Amino acid sequence: DTGVSQDPRHKITKRGQNVTFRCDPISEHNRLYWYRQTLGQGPEFLTYFQNEAQLEKSRLLSDRFSAERPKGSFSTLEIQRTEQGDSAMYLCASSLVLGGTTDTQYFGPGTRLTVL
Amino acid sequence: GNSVTQMEGPVTLSEEAFLTINCTYTATGYPSLFWYVQYPGEGLQLLLKATKADDKGSNKGFEATYRKETTSFHLEKGSVQVSDSAVYFCALSDPAGGSYIPTFGRGTSLIVHP
Numbered sequence: 001d002t003g004v005s006q007d008p009r010h011k012i013t014k015r016g017q018n019v020t021f022r023c024d025p026i027s028e029h030n031r032l033y034w035y036r037q038t039l040g041q042g043p044e045f046l047t048y049f050q051n052e053a054q055l056e057k058s059r060l061l062s063d064r065f066s067a068e069r070p071k072g073s074f075s076t077l078e079i080q081r082t083e084q085g086d087s088a089m090y091l092c093a094s095s096l097v098l099g100g101t102t103d104t105q106y107f108g109p110g111t112r113l114t115v116l
Numbered sequence: 117g118n119s120v121t122q123m124e125g126p127v128t129l130s131e132e133a134f135l136t137i138n139c140t141y142t143a144t145g146y147p148s149l150f151w152y153v154q155y156p157g158e159g160l161q162l163l164l165k166a167t168k169a170d171d172k173g174s175n176k177g178f179e180a181t182y183r184k185e186t187t188s189f190h191l192e193k194g195s196v197q198v199s200d201s202a203v204y205f206c207a208l209s210d211p212a213g214g215s216y217i218p219t220f221g222r223g224t225s226l227i228v229h230p
Binding site for chain 2: 006
């Protein structure tokens, strides 16, 4: 068990550019979550996948945000036409949910995005 | 909707003091409850959890008891250390509707002085 990994750890970009972040979950986990965290706040849920299916995406912040998990393993989060307000920490988490088991999430270290 | 309310920080203590961080929740279903800890510059780490009423989660000297009657899950530690300085998040996962969309509190910063 190598834990959840995220890449890159830090990203600095100019306003208007597109950025893509990658998350590799714990290998046997079937659920993968994306969150945004701003300074002094708790994680804000964005979207999640069960295997390759995106089951909830209504909380993505705008249509500039999109996520994929093409083969049910790693996932990518893309932000198009970045704005300064997108500057935040983007967290990924994974969990194994089978039947009625508790959804215990394990978090990656996050990707810190700075939009200039 | 679901919500989690934590006491505002920062909480500042001397080493070996007793710690309590209050957490209350509202949920439509019968949630599982969690405490996560975040050290500076890092992601969240699961500290402890409880899945049903009167369960006590514990880890590294921290404890929290799931109190359904008061909808609370307060975090306690008998003797804090400088290394416990971090931000603590209370969270719930509500299986109502099968979505499990988690809800986090805003976090409580703990500062422990030698």
